[in-house]
Amino acid sequence: xxxxxxxxxxxxxxxxxxxxxxxxxxxxxxxxxxxxxxxxxxxxxxxxxxxxxxxxxxxxxxxxxxxxxxxxxxxxxxxxxxxxxxxxxxxxxxxxxxxxxxxxxxxxxxxxxxxxxxxxxxxxx
Amino acid sequence: xxxxxxxxxxxxxxxxxxxxxxxxxxxxxxxxxxxxxxxxxxxxxxxxxxxxxxxxxxxxxxxxxxxxxxxxxxxxxxxxxxxxxxxxxxxxxxxxxxxxxxxxxxxxxx
Numbered sequence: 758x759x760x761x762x763x764x765x766x767x768x769x770x771x772x773x774x775x776x777x778x779x780x781x782x783x784x785x786x787x788x789x790x791x792x793x794x795x796x797x798x799x800x801x802x803x804x805x806x807x808x809x810x811x812x813x814x815x816x817x818x819x820x821x822x823x824x825x826x827x828x829x830x831x832x833x834x835x836x837x838x839x840x841x842x843x844x845x846x847x848x849x850x851x852x853x854x855x856x857x858x859x860x861x862x863x864x865x866x867x868x869x870x871x872x873x874x875x876x877x878x879x880x881x882x
Numbered sequence: 883x884x885x886x887x888x889x890x891x892x893x894x895x896x897x898x899x900x901x902x903x904x905x906x907x908x909x910x911x912x913x914x915x916x917x918x919x920x921x922x923x924x925x926x927x928x929x930x931x932x933x934x935x936x937x938x939x940x941x942x943x944x945x946x947x948x949x950x951x952x953x954x955x956x957x958x959x960x961x962x963x964x965x966x967x968x969x970x971x972x973x974x975x976x977x978x979x980x981x982x983x984x985x986x987x988x989x990x991x992x
Contacts, residue, residue, distance in 0.1 A: 792981070794928075801885070801971055802920070802928055804981040816979045819883055857918075857933050860940065867916035867975045868933025875927055 759783035759871050761853050766876030773843050773880070779836040779853030779873055787811070787831035790856035792869055793838045795849035795878075805851070806838065821847075843880045850875040886911065886972055886984035893990040899960040902987045904972030905953060910982055912953035916975035919948055919957045923968045931970075932957060959989070967991040 765777040779791070793805040806817045806827040815827050826839040836853050857870035887905040894900040904911065904919075911917055917935045920928035930939050932948035935955060945960045955974070959966055972984040 794983075801969075801986040802922075802973075802983045803885075804973070804983060807981070818980060852927055857930065857939070859937070866933045866937070867914075867981075868918035868930050868939075868973075869920075869928075870930045870933070870939055872927040872929070 759855075761855065761871055761873035763851065763853055763873040763876035766851065766878045768879045768881065769843055770882050771844060771880055774839070774841045775843065775878060777838040777840065777851055777853075777876060777878070779838075781834045781836065781855075784855075784871075786829075786834040789858070790865070791827075791829065791836045792854045792856070793825075793827060793836075794852045794854055794869070794872075795847075796852070796875075797846075797849040800849075802852070803849075808836070840878070843878075845880050848878060848880050850877050883976070883978070883980060883982055886974060886982055888970075888972060888984040888987045890985075891988045891990065893992055894959075894962045895992045896962050896964065898962050899958060900962060900989065902957045902959075902970055902972075902989070904955040904957070904974075904984050906955075906974055906982070907953055909977040910974040911950065911955050911972075913977055914975050915950075917948065917950060917955040918973045919946075919955075920971045920973065921966075921968045922971065928971060962991055964991050 854869035855871040857866035857868040919932040936948040
């Protein structure tokens with residue numbers, strides 16, 4: 758079964774740090790771009806960051822650039838998000854998601870076809 | 883990185899069809915064939931319903947279809963069913979090599 762399981766969320770004070778993990782199983786993790794997407798309570802999803810399959814290329818939303826770092830360990834089938842200088846507005850459920858793949862055509866797509874269950878990050882004093 | 887614009891809510895009766903719009907700019911929706919649509923039920927993770935404007939993942943009902951014209955993409959759900967009641971979000975790849983989501987549309991099945 759294709760699965761993503763996030764962990765590492767919790768309560769942290771403003772200015773603090775947290776590292777999220779996303780354990781992948783059921784597919785060849787090293788073949789896929791991966792994303793982090795967050796969703797504040799009662800709000801829509803917001804894209805946070807993306808990393809390519811071998812970790813050599815990353816992109817970030819302006820709101821987290823310089824504070825968050827996405828990385829991956831393909832040997833451990835795990836995606837990470839290091840979050841520093843956390844702010845109250847970073848409070849959200851954080852999801853990892855896989856770049857889509859069309860089995861029929863053999864092409865990767867720009868959708869996100871597998872999502873984890875999310876891990877909650879609360880930034881408050 | 884402004885959010886894509888969606889109507890806050892739409893509604894329809896069982897069996898009817900509804901369409902949800904998603905308006906962006908030439909730097910996102912209008913510039914690429916990379917619009918996706920997600921369904922989200924309360925307390926659940928988003929689920930991919932449409933990718934690359936109009937393609938459906940395996941297992942998604944053919945009652946769901948997507949299209950695009952200029953800077954506006956659309957999701958149409960035909961033959962509305964009670965289980966379609968959910969929040970729907972569009973998303974697009976952008977010229978900044980980032981992704982942007984819409985603000986979401988709450989679908990109510992009357």
